Amino acid sequence: MPSRERSRRERHAYGGNGPLSVDFCGLTLAHPVINGSGTFDAIAARRVFGAALDERFPFAAFVSKTITLQPRAGNPPPRLWEAPAGLVNSIGLPNKGLQRYLAEDLPELARLPAPLIVNVMGSSAAELEALASACSARAEISAIELNVSCPNVKTGLDIGADPRELGRVVASVRPAAGTKPLIVKLTPNCADVSACAAAAQAGGADAVSLINTLRAYAPAPPARAGHPSPGPWLGGGSGGLSGPAVRAVALAQVAAVAARVSIPVIGMGGIQTAADARRFLELGATLVAVGTASFSDPLIGARIAAELAGRGHRVSGNATPF
């Protein structure tokens, strides 16, 4: 690694003694703003924005999109629908599979000036164990996040929606993660998210993150006004809702979870401004994540962090907060 890159990396990952420096599961982060899984592709962004991406990386840690054991093409298009104050997506977790991710993407992501959190999903405890085990062996990876918003292949139930099943899965994956912090990404599509969070903690999770997207449906526009919708718009049938539309739900769920568990909470859901981020931090979140807001402004994470630190200007309506 060139010395300039190394020093930059160390400053961000280990030199976190700035005003917003946060300890998260033993990782020292420069500030509390990260990205939600699947909402930022650092490798594509480096192609588009060049060296600026590394020089002004907007997040204190980078969370990868979901990786599965086998490659996935993702859902057929259309994949997006703009909802009232929100976005319904049905992307379908496209990824190149664990082996190619480790071989091709990991060296690229290791060059980022922020610790890497790899998000993994499997449809059984055994699959998740294999994924966690492979990640635990890689020094480039600082933490592992489990996406449990996936049906169990045997029961058909979302692993993350059933506290007992979730506790069992986390307990079986925990040893496979070795010394890496294990984050459980909770689904909001359940009866009692705080019970799920408590089960994750009891199973050995080091942190929880929430909320994932809310299950949502987007009807295709009728051929003519007044006619019935011909069916779902999204190629995947149903999708997940994100953006400001879900923020109030996310605040309620983060508050309930933070009151129930003693492990760190990563709060997200419709965060667009530093004021939004503060609400989540006040309710007990240790970190916050932005997702949909990055789509409109790739630097939004850095803008929010700067504003939390009392630097820069208001997020909206300003071209040059730096």
Add this chain to the structure above:
Amino acid sequence: MSAPLQRRLLTLTANERLGAYRVLRAVDPGPPPRAGQFAMLAAAERWGGGEDERPLLARAFSYARWQEGEAHFLLEDVGPGTHRLCELGAGNGLWLLGPLGRGFELPPERRRALLVGGGVGIAPLAIWQDALDEATVLLGFRDAAHAHGAGLCRDALLATDDGSHGHHGRVTDLLEAELDADAHAVVYSCGPPPMLEAVRAICAVRDVPAQLALEAGMACGFGACFGCVVPTRSGYARLCVDGPVLDAAELERVECHPASAPAASGTRTAGTVR
């Protein structure tokens, strides 16, 4: 050249009517785009909070022209995003992220450039015509009001669905006549998906290379959301980073979603995210 990692606040210099379309012009420090590239646009004020609490996301538009530090965009008011942008006037603020995506590639020597556009999809062909020494331009519109859009290009041959201007029929009829006369060409095309599919098929049969500027619902424009994929021979491609211009040979066919309303090509966000 890389795009700046920062959306920039531009000031609109003009919003001019061009038949059924609007041409938005804004002072843009650049970097200048290559023809076929696009930008994500949003109004600086009152973006959101419109009908149905939309728009939320920025909207993608091909650069229609870039001259002396001024970016031009061609818009048609087809949804809450384009509606808000069409309302803007000189002096209003416009957020821009760009230039983004892969543009058109120059024709190999001695092949002539045939530019084929439909509707608002003529936008990237105008800036491409500016960059080329010589090009034949064929444009199709549905009616007289839309045919005014042809004013964006120079010396275009027209086709209209209603016969009000030029050939009474499809622009692909004009394309076939041109290729019958001289098939030593490269075709550059942007327009509604059924038109692009017809262009692709015509060129494939005659073994004429074609570069197609496609559109898809797009949330970010820089590869983050994975929302704007189209099927290609090598799997799904993200139009924002692998396109929006694709070599026609990469496509089995241009997908036309049956549920999508009349196309608003050129704004890559036609369909759902208007």
